[in-house]
Amino acid sequence: MKWLPKFLIVFLLVPLSISITGCQRTENPLGRKTTHVFSPSYLHKQADAAYADEKKKNPQSANVVQQALVQRVGQRLIAIAKRDYPQHCQGFNWEVNLFEKPKIVNAYCMPGGKIAFYTGILPICRNEAGVAAVMGHEICHALLRHGSERVTRSMVVNALVIGAAIGLGSSKMQENNRKAVMAAIGLGSQVGLILPFSRNHESEADRMGLELMAKAGYEPAEAPEIWVRMSKQSGGQAPPEFLSTHPSNQSRIAELISLQPGAQAHYKVAPNKYGKGEDMRF
Numbered sequence: 358m359k360w361l362p363k364f365l366i367v368f369l370l371v372p373l374s375i376s377i378t379g380c381q382r383t384e385n386p387l388g389r390k391t392t393h394v395f396s397p398s399y400l401h402k403q404a405d406a407a408y409a410d411e412k413k414k415n416p417q418s419a420n421v422v423q424q425a426l427v428q429r430v431g432q433r434l435i436a437i438a439k440r441d442y443p444q445h446c447q448g449f450n451w452e453v454n455l456f457e458k459p460k461i462v463n464a465y466c467m468p469g470g471k472i473a474f475y476t477g478i479l480p481i482c483r484n485e486a487g488v489a490a491v492m493g494h495e496i497c498h499a500l501l502r503h504g505s506e507r508v509t510r511s512m513v514v515n516a517l518v519i520g521a522a523i524g525l526g527s528s529k530m531q532e533n534n535r536k537a538v539m540a541a542i543g544l545g546s547q548v549g550l551i552l553p554f555s556r557n558h559e560s561e562a563d564r565m566g567l568e569l570m571a572k573a574g575y576e577p578a579e580a581p582e583i584w585v586r587m588s589k590q591s592g593g594q595a596p597p598e599f600l601s602t603h604p605s606n607q608s609r610i611a612e613l614i615s616l617q618p619g620a621q622a623h624y625k626v627a628p629n630k631y632g633k634g635e636d637m638r639f
């Protein structure tokens with residue numbers, strides 16, 4: 358029982374020190390109160406460095422038509438994010454890249470607005486509206502600061518767990534915290550630690566992402582179709598990477614369908630309408 362006092366000290370000190378050292382409490386764009394250990398600028402810096410690495414490691418897609426399609430969807434969504442959520446994208450340094458990774462079904466937007474699409478997700482997107490649905494969802498994770506919330510939660514958990522495990526020392530804790538930061542900015546699988554977004558985060562990103570794509574002029578009815586195609590692709594097999602961190606199920610599809618009336622209202626008044634846009638050509 359020698360460890361118990363140490364555990365109690367950590368248990369009490371972690372929340373205390375976080376509250377003293379400027380833990381931020383803010384409201385996200387959907388009105389939910391959230392807590393953050395790190396400032397946006399700190400996480401943006403980490404994310405930008407990780408993204409620069411991604412660009413060095415991964416070749417760009419050589420398909421100029423697909424590149425142009427992904428870029429223009431990105432620019433249209435970013436324009437709406439800047440227009441409607443100026444405070445929440447403060448300090449963002451937006452960038453969109455389509456990487457040649459045909460076997461990887463994945464896409465992400467890091468804190469600070471660095472967006473990556475892998476070519477492996479394009480068949481599931483199928484058309485511009487499909488790209489807008491996936492990208493809108495990912496952008497909204499960043500606007501909602503879900504990664505930042507995730508790292509806050511895992512750092513507190515790490516501190517408690519490590520504090521309880523005597524003899525591991527601070528270097529181990531730092532290593533775990535570093536992994537948590539990497540995971541939060543979207544590189545979890547590469548550092549051997551996956552922290553899935555919670556169901557609530559997914560639901561928030563679905564709701565806000567649907568609105569974002571509709572405001573940008575893309576047919577919101579395409580959003581639930583993505584998840585139908587995604588489920589079909591995974592079949593009875595192990596889910597693709599994108600799915601493993603994005604639990605997909607019938608209730609998610611049903612929710613996206615139930616949100617259609619609100620999304621259609623935004624689509625109706627969108628200044629430009631592109632419908633489903635161009636089909637993806639392979």
Ligand SMILES: [Zn+2]
Binds near residue numbers: 498603
């Ligand atoms: Zn998600």
